[in-house]
Amino acid sequence: MPFSPEKFISEAISSIRATVGKSRAIIGVSGGVDSSVAAVLAARALGKNVNCVFVDTGLMRKDEAATVKSSLARAGVKVEVIGASKLFFYALRGIAEPEKKRKIIGERFIHVFEIEAKKEKASFLIQGTIAPDWIESGAGLRDTIKSHHNVGGLPKKMGMKLCEPLRELYKDEVRKVARALKLPAELSERQPFPGPGLAVRIMDEINEEKAETVREACAIVEEELELASREGKMERPWQYFAVLLPIKSVGVLGDKRAYGYTIAVRAVESIDGMTAKASRIPPDVLERISERITRELKEHVNRVVYDTTSKPPGTIEWE
Amino acid sequence: MERLSGSQEKPWRGYFSGCPCMKVLIVDFGSQWTHRIHRTLKYLDVESQIIPVTTPVKNILPADALILSGGAIRVGLGDASQVGNARKYLDKFQGPIMGICAGQQFIGLHFGGKAQPCKVPEFGKVELFIDEHNDLFEGLPDKFTVWASHNDDVVGTPGFKVLAHSKDASNEAFKSESRPIYGCLFHPEVEHTEHGSEIYANFLKIVKK
Numbered sequence: 001m002p003f004s005p006e007k008f009i010s011e012a013i014s015s016i017r018a019t020v021g022k023s024r025a026i027i028g029v030s031g032g033v034d035s036s037v038a039a040v041l042a043a044r045a046l047g048k049n050v051n052c053v054f055v056d057t058g059l060m061r062k063d064e065a066a067t068v069k070s071s072l073a074r075a076g077v078k079v080e081v082i083g084a085s086k087l088f089f090y091a092l093r094g095i096a097e098p099e100k101k102r103k104i105i106g107e108r109f110i111h112v113f114e115i116e117a118k119k120e121k122a123s124f125l126i127q128g129t130i131a132p133d134w135i136e137s138g139a140g141l142r143d144t145i146k147s148h149h150n151v152g153g154l155p156k157k158m159g160m161k162l163c164e165p166l167r168e169l170y171k172d173e174v175r176k177v178a179r180a181l182k183l184p185a186e187l188s189e190r191q192p193f194p195g196p197g198l199a200v201r202i203m204d205e206i207n208e209e210k211a212e213t214v215r216e217a218c219a220i221v222e223e224e225l226e227l228a229s230r231e232g233k234m235e236r237p238w239q240y241f242a243v244l245l246p247i248k249s250v251g252v253l254g255d256k257r258a259y260g261y262t263i264a265v266r267a268v269e270s271i272d273g274m275t276a277k278a279s280r281i282p283p284d285v286l287e288r289i290s291e292r293i294t295r296e297l298k299e300h301v302n303r304v305v306y307d308t309t310s311k312p313p314g315t316i317e318w319e
Numbered sequence: 320m321e322r323l324s325g326s327q328e329k330p331w332r333g334y335f336s337g338c339p340c341m342k343v344l345i346v347d348f349g350s351q352w353t354h355r356i357h358r359t360l361k362y363l364d365v366e367s368q369i370i371p372v373t374t375p376v377k378n379i380l381p382a383d384a385l386i387l388s389g390g391a392i393r394v395g396l397g398d399a400s401q402v403g404n405a406r407k408y409l410d411k412f413q414g415p416i417m418g419i420c421a422g423q424q425f426i427g428l429h430f431g432g433k434a435q436p437c438k439v440p441e442f443g444k445v446e447l448f449i450d451e452h453n454d455l456f457e458g459l460p461d462k463f464t465v466w467a468s469h470n471d472d473v474v475g476t477p478g479f480k481v482l483a484h485s486k487d488a489s490n491e492a493f494k495s496e497s498r499p500i501y502g503c504l505f506h507p508e509v510e511h512t513e514h515g516s517e518i519y520a521n522f523l524k525i526v527k528k
Contacts, residue, residue: 001364131354140371141349141401143391170358271510274355275466277444310443312468 003173005180009041012165016045016126019163025050025124026117026160028109028150029079030195031060031068034166035128036187037178039077041165042126051120052077055112057105058085059197059211062219067186075183084112088199089208096204098319099147105196106153114159125160130169132273145315149195170272191222191239192273192316200319204246213300217242217263220292225267228285237279240267242293243307243318251294251302260302263293268316276311341526343367344382346374346405348390348421351468355508356386356419359519372403376411384415384526387422389506394425395434395471415499415526423502424473427493430500432476439487441467445505447491451482455492455501455521465491465505465512472504499525 029035042050137152138144178188229236243264251258267279290304360367392398418426428434447465483492492503507515
C-alpha cells in the first residue's frame with residue numbers, strides 16, 4: 001500500500017495529543033520541511049499550547065530567519081526567532097572533529113530550548129526527527145555514521161520529554177505530508193538542510209568569517225542550479241550546496257599570486273537520503289558556478305572542485 | 320498513533336498474535352537500511368517487525384518468514400559471534416529466510432561457506448548479472464543496476480546455488496537447494512536498486528506458497 005499522508009496526519013495529530021496531554025510544548029523549527037511539518041501538526045494538535053521556536057545559530061542559510069518566519073506564517077504557524085549565534089560560535093571555537101561539533105550543537109540547541117521551555121512552562125519538546133536521523137545516529141549493532149543533533153547530539157540529561165511524530169518517515173514521505181497539509185511549496189519542496197547547519201559544511205574549525213564564506217558559496221550554488229533547472233538544462237537536484245575545504249592552493253588573480261581556500265560543490269539525486277548519486281551538472285553550469293564563486297569570494301576562495309561520490313561510499317554532507 | 324512496527328526500540332511483545340496476515344520478522348544486524356526493508360514490505364502490503372538478534376528463538380518460530388538484514392559486522396572476520404541467537408534461527412526456523420549483505424554472508428558461513436574480504440569491495444552502483452531467473456529474479460531482466468555496500472563476500476557454500484554475479488563478486492545472490500533460504504549481497508531495499516521491490520515481491524510469493 002503506498003504511503004497515505006491523510007491517514008498519517010490524522011494518526012499523528014491524535015498521537016501528539018495523547019503524548020502531550022494538557023501540558024505545554026515547544027517545537028524547534030529550522031526552516032526545513034521536517035520541522036515545518038512537525039510544527040503544523042503540533043499546532044493542529046495542541047493549538048495555543050505549543051510554542052514554535054527558531055534558533056538562529058549563525059550557521060543558517062542566507063536570509064534564513066526571515067524566510068522561515070514568513071513561510072511558516074503563511075502555513076498558520078507563528079515563529080519566535082531566538083538569536084544565539086554568539087553562543088554557538090563560542091561553544092564551537094577550536095573544534096575540528098565532526099562528531100564533537102555535532103554533539104556541541106545538539107547540546108546548545110537543548111540549552112536554548114530549556115530556557116525557552118522554562119519561560120513557557122513547557123514540559124515537552126517536539127522535534128521533526130525522521131528515520132534517517134536515528135538510523136545514522138546509531139545504537140547497538142548499528143554503527144554511528146553521524147550523530148544527528150536531534151538524536152545522537154542530545155545531552156544525557158534533559159529537562160523536557162521528547163515527542164517525535166515523524167520518526168518513522170523518510171523525506172519523500174514527509175514531503176507528501178507537507179503537500180497534503182497545503183504547506184507553501186517553498187517549504188514542502190525545499191531541499192534538505194542539515195540540523196547543525198553550515199557547521200558541517202566547514203571542514204575543520206569554524207569561525208564567523210568561514211561561515212560567511214560558505215553561506216555565500218551555498219547561495220551561489222543554489223541560485224545557479226535553480227536557474228539551470230528553470231531553463232530546462234537539468235532537473236533540480238535533490239540536495240545541492242557548497243563545502244569549504246581547509247585546503248589552500250596557489251592561484252593567480254590579476255597578475256598577483258593568490259593562496260586561498262577550496263570550495264567543493266556537491267549536488268545529488270536521491271529519494272530518501274539513504275542512497276544518493278552525484279548529479280550530472282552540464283559543464284557550462286559548473287563553469288558558471290566556479291566563476292561566480294572565485295570572483296565574488298576572491299578574498300577567500302580561488303579554486304572550485306566538483307564532488308562525484310555516491311552514497312555509499314560517501315554521505316551527502318561531508319561531515 | 321501507535322509507534323509504527325518498524326521502530327527498533329519497541330520490545331518484542333508478540334506483535335503478530337491473532338493477526339491473520341503474513342508475518343515477516345526482520346532480524347536487525349544493524350544495517351543503515353534495515354528500516355528500509357520494513358518500508359519496502361509495508362509498501363507491498365506486508366507488515367513486518369524489526370527485532371534484535373537477542374530475541375528468543377521461541378518468539379521467532381510463529382513468523383511466516385525471516386529476513387536477516389545487513390550490518391557493519393564482518394562475519395568472516397569473527398564478528399559472527401555478535402549476532403546473538405541468529406545461528407539458532409537458521410537451524411530451528413523452517414520457513415523461508417532471506418539474508419541481505421552481512422545477512423547473506425552469515426547464512427553462507429553458517430552452512431559451510433567461506434566469508435572473506437573481497438578483492439574489490441563494492442560501494443554504490445553495481446551492475447548485476449542474473450544467472451538463474453527462477454523464483455527470486457522471476458520476470459526481471461538479465462542485467463540491471465543495483466546498489467551495494469560491502470567489504471566482504473561469501474563463496475563455496477555447499478548445497479547453495481549462485482543466482483547472480485557482478486564483475487567483482489561471484490556470488491551476488493544464492494539459494495539453498497534443500498530449504499527455502501535465499502541471500503543477496505546487494506541491497507534490494509534501497510531506492511537506487513532497480514527492481515528491488517520486485518525482488519522482495521518475488522520472495523513474498525515464495526512465502527505465500
